[in-house]
Structures are given as C-alpha cells and as structure tokens.
Amino acid sequence: MKRWVSLVAVVLIASVPFAVPAAAQTGPADPVQALKRQFRAERGVHIAEVTRLVFDEKNSVRFRYNGRVQLGPSGPVASDSTLQLVIDPPLRKLLEQTLEGESEGGSGDASKGLGLEEPHHAIAVGGYHYTSDGILPLPHGKTWVRRPGPGRLLNVATVQPIDVFEPAVLKTMLRGAKGEPVSGGLFYQGTVSYAQLAKASRHASWQLTGMTLFGDAKKKIAWRLWTDGTGLPTRLMTVQNSRWDEDTSLIQRTDTRYGDWGSHILVMAPPADEVVDEKELSYDPFDVTEPKELINTLSGSTR
Numbered sequence: 001m002k003r004w005v006s007l008v009a010v011v012l013i014a015s016v017p018f019a020v021p022a023a024a025q026t027g028p029a030d031p032v033q034a035l036k037r038q039f040r041a042e043r044g045v046h047i048a049e050v051t052r053l054v055f056d057e058k059n060s061v062r063f064r065y066n067g068r069v070q071l072g073p074s075g076p077v078a079s080d081s082t083l084q085l086v087i088d089p090p091l092r093k094l095l096e097q098t099l100e101g102e103s104e105g106g107s108g109d110a111s112k113g114l115g116l117e118e119p120h121h122a123i124a125v126g127g128y129h130y131t132s133d134g135i136l137p138l139p140h141g142k143t144w145v146r147r148p149g150p151g152r153l154l155n156v157a158t159v160q161p162i163d164v165f166e167p168a169v170l171k172t173m174l175r176g177a178k179g180e181p182v183s184g185g186l187f188y189q190g191t192v193s194y195a196q197l198a199k200a201s202r203h204a205s206w207q208l209t210g211m212t213l214f215g216d217a218k219k220k221i222a223w224r225l226w227t228d229g230t231g232l233p234t235r236l237m238t239v240q241n242s243r244w245d246e247d248t249s250l251i252q253r254t255d256t257r258y259g260d261w262g263s264h265i266l267v268m269a270p271p272a273d274e275v276v277d278e279k280e281l282s283y284d285p286f287d288v289t290e291p292k293e294l295i296n297t298l299s300g301s302t303r
C-alpha cells in the first residue's frame with residue numbers, strides 16, 4: 001500500500017509544472033507599462049527639479065522647481081508648482097552692475113528689485129494657467145493672474161525636454177537601452193534627439209520641435225534614468241551642450257526627482273475673488289525675463 005501511495009505522489013509531482021519565483025518568470029519591470037498603471041483619476045506624483053544653465057564654463061544660473069502633477073486616465077491633467085531663480089554670486093554681481101548702469105541713479109540689489117529671484121507660483125488646471133509672484137502690481141485684493149492654459153498642462157511644473165509622462169516618448173527614449181541593476185531598481189542611459197521625441201509625442205512642444213535656444217531638432221540630448229523596483233521613474237538627468245553664439249558656450253543640466261507616485265493629488269484653481277484675467281490688465285504679466293534675455297545680458301557683460 002505504501003508503494004502505491006509513493007508512486008501516486010511521484011506521478012502527481014511530475015505532472016505539475018515546476019514553479020519558479022515571480023522575478024524569474026518575468027524580465028525587468030517595464031517603465032512604460034508602470035507609467036500607464038499610474039494613469040488614474042486624482043492620483044499623481046511630486047516633482048523636485050533643478051536646472052543649471054552654465055555659459056563659458058564659469059558663470060551659471062539655476063532654476064528650482066517644486067510641484068505636483070495630477071494624473072488622469074490618459075496622463076497629466078493639472079499641475080501646481082513653484083519656480084525660483086538662483087543666481088550664482090559672480091553672475092549676480094555682473095547682473096547688478098549691468099542693470100544699475102542701464103537705469104538712472106540705480107542702486108541697491110538690482111536683481112531683487114526686478115523680482116528675478118522671487119518665487120513664482122503657477123497652477124495649470126481646467127484649461128487655464130494661473131500665476132502669482134507677489135511682485136506684479138495687481139488690482140486691490142487680487143493675487144493671481146489668469147490666461148488660457150498651455151497645450152500641455154505639465155509644462156508649468158518641469159522644464160525637462162523629455163516628457164516621461166508620455167508613454168510613447170518614454171518608450172522612444174528607452175529604445176535600445178539596457179537597464180543595469182542598482183540599489184532599489186534599475187539604471188538606464190543613452191542619447192535621443194529632439195526630432196525623435198517630437199515624432200513620438202502627441203503634444204510636441206516648442207522644445208521638441210527645435211524652436212529652442214539649444215539648436216535644431218537634430219541635436220542630441222544625453223540622459224540618465226533611474227527607476228524603482230516597479231519600473232517607475234525616480235530620477236531623470238539630462239544634459240545639452242551648444243554654442244550660445246560665436247563667443248559663448250552653453251550647457252543645460254536638468255535633474256528631476258519623482259516621488260510619492262500614486263498619492264492623492266487634486267489641483268484646484270485659486271479662489272475666484274483673488275483672480276484677475278490678463279486681458280483686464282494694461283500690460284502682459286507673463287512677459288517676464290527669460291533665460292535667453294538674462295544670459296544675453298550677462299554674457300555681454302563678460303566680454
């Protein structure tokens with residue numbers, strides 16, 4: 001009897017497929033599929049980003065973004081972020097001297113006087129873009145200015161040229177890249193051109209179509225991406241090199257951290273009684289000093 005029991009047990013074991021750990025059954029987590037699984041109503045991710053513009057390999061300015069992106073079934077639907085410009089000391093001195101020289105009897109901290117380093121708060125939701133910086137002269141009781149929103153609501157929360165929130169763009173960037181195991185997940189690196197990203201994107205921005213201070217759409221972007229164990233991006237670094245003009249070189253380095261994926265995020269528009277529409281103002285509140293203007297001014301001072 002015992003022999004028959006043993007024989008039946010052997011047959012049953014042989015007929016059952018050998019079980020292997022889940023990690024061995026599947027390959028590395030796919031970042032594209034991991035991203036798509038995050039596309040749920042009122043869920044999102046937090047962003048912390050630093051962009052450094054370096055020209056002539058010595059002078060630089062930094063842009064710090066801190067914000068959150070609300071996702072929906074098809075991708076980003078709203079964002080809320082704060083931007084702050086940080087001017088390195090040598091460059092600050094040049095800027096102050098230049099601006100004071102251009103104004104009659106200028107004195108004091110010229111960059112602060114223009115509000116260049118004051119935090120700028122931006123919200124994109126419901127088809128509108130709201131901004132508040134505490135510097136612009138607004139009607140009494142108004143602290144926010146509203147205008148029709150950009151085509152891609154995410155754009156006010158990050159300046160990364162690579163939109164990791166677009167699955168097709170992320171897939172294009174990762175094409176041919178092999179993930180290397182690192183603590184907590186995988187590490188990828190490679191290069192991709194503006195033209196490749198624009199072809200993949202459904203929301204090609206001025207950055208992707210080559211209308212950028214870094215040159216035409218054929219220019220390459222060097223990138224590094226870290227993901228967690230589920231494949232979700234945790235950090236993206238990009239570097240772009242170019243000539244600003246015949247006399248000035250320019251490098252942009254952008255380092256973005258992504259955290260709290262799947263957290264509850266619901267971006268709301270500012271209170272209506274605190275908002276003024278831009279068409280009601282006699283000036284353009286969004287006509288602020290751009291990086292190109294700033295660098296033109298400063299690079300001219302170094303020659």
